[in-house]
Amino acid sequence: MTTIARSPETAPGRLPIVGHALRMKRRPGDFLLSLQASGDAVTVIQLGPKQMYVVNEPGLIRELLRDPETFARGGPITERFRMMFGNGLGISEGEFHRRQRSVIQPAFDHSRIVGYTALMSEVVATRVESWPDGQQIAVDKEMADLALTNVTKVIFAADTAIDIPEFVAATTVVLSGLFRRMTDTIGLTRLPTPANLRYRAATEYLRRTINQVISDYRQSGVDRGDLLSTMLYARDDDGEPVMTDQQLHDEVMTFFIAGSNTISNTLSWALHEIATNPEVEQRLHDEVDRVLAGRAAGYHDVARLEYTRRVITETLRKRTQGLFLSRVTTRDVHLGGYHIPAGSDVLYSFHALNHNPAIHAHPERFDPDRWLPERARAIPRGAFMPFSIGVHGCIGDQFAWVEMIVLLATITARWRLVSAPGHQPKPKLAITMPVDSLPMIAHRREVGVASS
Ligand code: HEM
Numbered sequence: 519m520t521t522i523a524r525s526p527e528t529a530p531g532r533l534p535i536v537g538h539a540l541r542m543k544r545r546p547g548d549f550l551l552s553l554q555a556s557g558d559a560v561t562v563i564q565l566g567p568k569q570m571y572v573v574n575e576p577g578l579i580r581e582l583l584r585d586p587e588t589f590a591r592g593g594p595i596t597e598r599f600r601m602m603f604g605n606g607l608g609i610s611e612g613e614f615h616r617r618q619r620s621v622i623q624p625a626f627d628h629s630r631i632v633g634y635t636a637l638m639s640e641v642v643a644t645r646v647e648s649w650p651d652g653q654q655i656a657v658d659k660e661m662a663d664l665a666l667t668n669v670t671k672v673i674f675a676a677d678t679a680i681d682i683p684e685f686v687a688a689t690t691v692v693l694s695g696l697f698r699r700m701t702d703t704i705g706l707t708r709l710p711t712p713a714n715l716r717y718r719a720a721t722e723y724l725r726r727t728i729n730q731v732i733s734d735y736r737q738s739g740v741d742r743g744d745l746l747s748t749m750l751y752a753r754d755d756d757g758e759p760v761m762t763d764q765q766l767h768d769e770v771m772t773f774f775i776a777g778s779n780t781i782s783n784t785l786s787w788a789l790h791e792i793a794t795n796p797e798v799e800q801r802l803h804d805e806v807d808r809v810l811a812g813r814a815a816g817y818h819d820v821a822r823l824e825y826t827r828r829v830i831t832e833t834l835r836k837r838t839q840g841l842f843l844s845r846v847t848t849r850d851v852h853l854g855g856y857h858i859p860a861g862s863d864v865l866y867s868f869h870a871l872n873h874n875p876a877i878h879a880h881p882e883r884f885d886p887d888r889w890l891p892e893r894a895r896a897i898p899r900g901a902f903m904p905f906s907i908g909v910h911g912c913i914g915d916q917f918a919w920v921e922m923i924v925l926l927a928t929i930t931a932r933w934r935l936v937s938a939p940g941h942q943p944k945p946k947l948a949i950t951m952p953v954d955s956l957p958m959i960a961h962r963r964e965v966g967v968a969s970s
Contacts, residue, residue, distance in 0.1 A: 523857035526560040526571060529553055537564025539703055546841050546947070550867040554874050560856040563865075566703035570844075570863040571856075576877075576901040578854045579866045583908040586611065588851050591910070593844025593863040598700045602692060602721065604764065606772030607913065615909070621752045621760055622769070622913065625672065625745040631917050635817040638668045638921055642928045643814035651962045654938055657789055658956040661782035661925075662686045668921055669777035673770060675744035678731050685727065689775055691720035694948040728770050732763060746770065777914050780839045781921055783952045786943075787837035788829055788926055790956060791884045793937045798886060801825055803963070806931040815927040820920055823927050828886035830922045834904040835872045836884055839950045842867040843906070868903060869951075877901045934961045 529552075532538055541549040542565055550572065553561045559575035570593070573579050582589045591611050603609050607618055624630070645664055649655055666686050670678065695717035699707045707714055732746070741747045749769055752760040761769070792799045805825040809815075815823065842865045849860045858864065873881040877898060878888065887893065905912035912918070929935075938957035946952045 523852040523855055526562050526856045526858075527558055528562045528564065529556075529572075532564050536566060536703075539565045547867075547869050547873070550842060550865075550870040551873050554867070554870040555876075559854045560858070568703070568863065570865055571858050573853065573864060573866045574870070575854060576871055576898060579871070580900045580903075580907065581853065582845060582864065582866065583903075583906060583910070586909050588848055589845035589864060590848050592846025593865065596844060596846075598696050601699075602696060602775070603772045604768035606765075606768035608772045608776055608910075609768075617760070618765075618769070619909075619913065621749060622745065625748050626913055626917055628916075631920055632817045634668070634672055634917065635820075635920055635924055637671045639814045639816050639924055639928065641667050641671070642925050646929055646932055649933065649960045649962075651960065653960060654957050655960050656956065657935060657958045658782070658786045658953050659683075659686070661785045661789075662690070662778070664925060665778040665782035665785070665921075666774070668781070669774060671744075672777070672917070673745045673773055674731060674735075675742040675747075678734070680727055680731065685724070685774075686778075688720040688723045689779060690952070691716055692724065693775070693779055693950060693952070694946060695720070697948045700949070724771065724774075725767070728767050728774070729763075732766050732770065736763075745773065773914075776912075777917075779950045779952065781918060781925075783839055783950050784830065784833050784837065784922060785925055786953050786956050787951075788833040788922075789929070789935050789958065790937070790943055790953065791833060791836070792829065792930065793935055793958065795884050798829065798884065799934075802829060802930055803934075806927045810927060810931045812931055815924040815931070817920065817924075819927065820923050823923050825886065826923050826927045826930075827919070828889045830919070830926060831889045831904075832884055832886040835878065835902060836881070837945070837951055838869040838872045838904070841869045841949075841951070868906075871901055871903075932963055934963050935959070936961065 529538055531541065533540065538549065542563070553563070553572050554574040556574075559573070559578055561572045561574060563570050563572055573582055591609060596609060600609050605614070607615065607622060610618055642664055645660070649660075663682055663686060666682055666689070670680060670682070695707070695713070698713075707717075732750075735746055735750060741751050746766070749761050749766055750759075754760050792802060802825055805823060806815075809819055809822045820827075844866075845864045847858055847860050847862045847864060851858050851860075871877060875881055888897075900907075905915040905918070935958040938959060941955075941957055943953040943956050946954045
């Protein structure tokens with residue numbers, strides 16, 4: 519039987535010329551959530567002259583993610599990413615992507631993650647020791663430094679000349695600049711304004727720094743067993759290097775950005791949520807005191823830190839890292855009975871899924887126990903995909919879980935972080951979801967004793 523596919527409805531509120539561009543620019547999260555709440559599985563939106571399809575229904579999003587040949591990489595995010603990451607793993611496709619992924623995958627094997635955990639545990643333990651008791655610290659910056667230091671250790675085992683704070687500052691400028699460029703339909707981001715010049719300088723700084731490290735590695739000729747060495751010394755069947763210097767640069771850049779901001783943003787938001795939910799804080803302290811008794815967490819503690827894991831999971835839901843992602847259709851396709859023509863931009867939003875009250879009751883409530891197995895069963899299968907799925911799903915997901923649990927447990931075992939008086943952190947519009955700033959007062963906890 520042939521089914522006739524229908525064209526999706528256009529979202530309400532379209533204005534002349536700009537269409538939905540202003541809503542998408544100002545409050546993209548709310549706009550995408552409103553499309554999901556409308557009940558349409560697929561909706562059309564108009565951003566200036568460009569028409570896009572938004573897939574709202576989780577089952578259809580999974581279908582799209584499982585068919586990378588029809589829903590190829592492309593659309594507004596990918597095109598902006600390409601400016602930054604060239605043909606790195608987060609951009610490449612097909613056979614080339616498969617080959618790159620198989621070269622890189624061993625760097626994320628279980629045994630390697632165990633090794634990285636020992637390093638991360640040491641990094642976080644040393645870092646938090648330097649916090650001044652009773653004083654204010656910039657938690658967002660602390661988390662950014664920690665996450666970048668950790669990903670640096672995955673990519674380069676050797677000490678490098680990278681200035682971590684400067685590198686963090688540059689990646690932050692680039693990520694918010696990329697977001698502005700994604701929603702810029704009239705070319706404002708090409709003007710020589712101070713913000714645009716800062717963006718260009720930050721991009722250039724990152725490029726230069728990474729190329730310098732690659733060149734240092736090449737000159738030393740030593741295989742250090744890290745990600746860069748894995749890529750540098752990979753050979754094809756004819757014994758030729760698999761990757762050019764440009765490809766190495768693109769992969770390193772991809773890992774720096776993909777593997778640092780997502781982690782530091784999630785940890786910052788988790789610490790904010792813990793500080794504003796006393797019951798969550800108490801239960802977390804009880805768990806880390808029982809499991810760690812004040813020491814730093816290691817790989818073998820992770821399985822026992824169940825509540826810590828639920829706190830992270832709930833943070834990944836409530837503070838979704840990424841408002842939306844995009845693909846482009848390579849052929850005419852029927853998705854859930856809707857017709858989408860070849861060459862269309864298709865958007866999907868994990869943020870909207872994670873805030874849809876039909877999927878998560880009281881979505882603005884921070885409730886780690888919604889992830890208790892008996893309650894989580896009620897969440898429709900596949901509605902929660904923080905690391906996405908399919909061939910382009912996150913290669914760093916297992917590493918990310920372990921890193922976030924180890925860091926959060928080690929920090930909260932030793933410190934109680936209290937929100938700075940009068941400060942209410944806000945999400946910054948960027949590709950991921952950073953907090954604008956997070957000053958908190960650090961109080962050293964008595965080791966191994968649950969706080970009252
Ligand atoms: C909270 C932490 C993280 C979250 C929420 C996250 C989320 C995601 C998501 C949703 C994707 C799919 C993007 C798409 O479809 O275009 C992705 C891809 C990717 N992630 Fe992560 N990620 C995290 C941490 C990491 C870490 C720690 C690394 C590396 C050290 C990493 C490296 C990558 C790479 C390279 C890709 C592209 C994979 C491919 O296309 O083959 N991510 N991540």
